[in-house]
Amino acid sequence: MKEWKKDEIKDIKQKVQAHSVIGMVGMRGMPAKQLQSMRRDLRGKALLKMSRNTLIKRALEESDEKIHPMSNFIEDQTALVFSEIDPFKLYRLIEKSKLPAPAKPGDILSKDVIIEKGPTSFKPGPIVGELQNAGISAAIEGGRVVIRETKSVAKKGEAISSKLAEMLGRLEIYPMEVGLDLRAAYGDGIIYESLAIDELKYFSDFTSAAQNAFNLAISIEYPTKDTIHMLLSKACAGSRNLAIEAAIFEPDVMESIIYRAYAQVTSISKLIEKKGV
Numbered sequence: 001m002k003e004w005k006k007d008e009i010k011d012i013k014q015k016v017q018a019h020s021v022i023g024m025v026g027m028r029g030m031p032a033k034q035l036q037s038m039r040r041d042l043r044g045k046a047l048l049k050m051s052r053n054t055l056i057k058r059a060l061e062e063s064d065e066k067i068h069p070m071s072n073f074i075e076d077q078t079a080l081v082f083s084e085i086d087p088f089k090l091y092r093l094i095e096k097s098k099l100p101a102p103a104k105p106g107d108i109l110s111k112d113v114i115i116e117k118g119p120t121s122f123k124p125g126p127i128v129g130e131l132q133n134a135g136i137s138a139a140i141e142g143g144r145v146v147i148r149e150t151k152s153v154a155k156k157g158e159a160i161s162s163k164l165a166e167m168l169g170r171l172e173i174y175p176m177e178v179g180l181d182l183r184a185a186y187g188d189g190i191i192y193e194s195l196a197i198d199e200l201k202y203f204s205d206f207t208s209a210a211q212n213a214f215n216l217a218i219s220i221e222y223p224t225k226d227t228i229h230m231l232l233s234k235a236c237a238g239s240r241n242l243a244i245e246a247a248i249f250e251p252d253v254m255e256s257i258i259y260r261a262y263a264q265v266t267s268i269s270k271l272i273e274k275k276g277v
Helices: 003-018 032-042 053-061 065-073 087-096 127-133 162-170 199-219 228-245 254-275
Strands: 021-026 046-050 078-083 099-101 113-115 138-141 144-147 151-154 176-178 181-187 190-192
Touching (some): 003 053, 003 078, 021 065, 021 087, 032 046, 032 087, 032 099, 053 065, 053 078, 065 190, 127 144, 127 162, 199 228
Antiparallel strands (some): 021 078, 021 181, 099 176, 113 151, 138 144, 181 190
């Protein structure tokens, strides 16, 4: 093996040992300009290491046994990301670093492409027909080319046609994203593959679970530091109502008992008067 390859393997192994989190990222279609921009965005938070797949695989196989399975995610154009932040935060960081990019013919969409209604910068001319041929509703109004309706012109999972790709570029609509694709991450002896988490849904689920647990604890009268105040209030109210219903002469309920008795006497009196007894 050539000396530079040995040095490269050694460097990767040292970085693996020096960092608590190691990510495997795909770099397919990453332009050099965007790559430099992402390096700047990740600076101080994560370190991007590019190398040949064979050298990455060799370095991982010579590292801690727990990290060996990470080599299963080496394919196509691959790089390593080293960091100290947890895998899920690393995933969000990498996702946020992605940049919009123009579509090329044949690109597969990761989301629907929606053209908004409104004016464009185009002057009247052949562009109207070209937009219409690409499935975009266009017309001339007030001496300007306008999009007549908000419309989805391509669906998630579809391939972009050459006509639509050209028109989207001219409209300065960039439906694609360029960036690193975090395939898997290693941290605390665990390899994580499913890193995309709906934070709002998880927060809602946790909130709902906490509320359900609280309600259950109240219903079965299970005392905790979170429920004891309400349980005592509930018990106090229950004992007070019982004392009033049973006419138990205690100072705290005497006034309520008297009011209740007065109301009953008044009701009976009115009933007697009504019947003329």
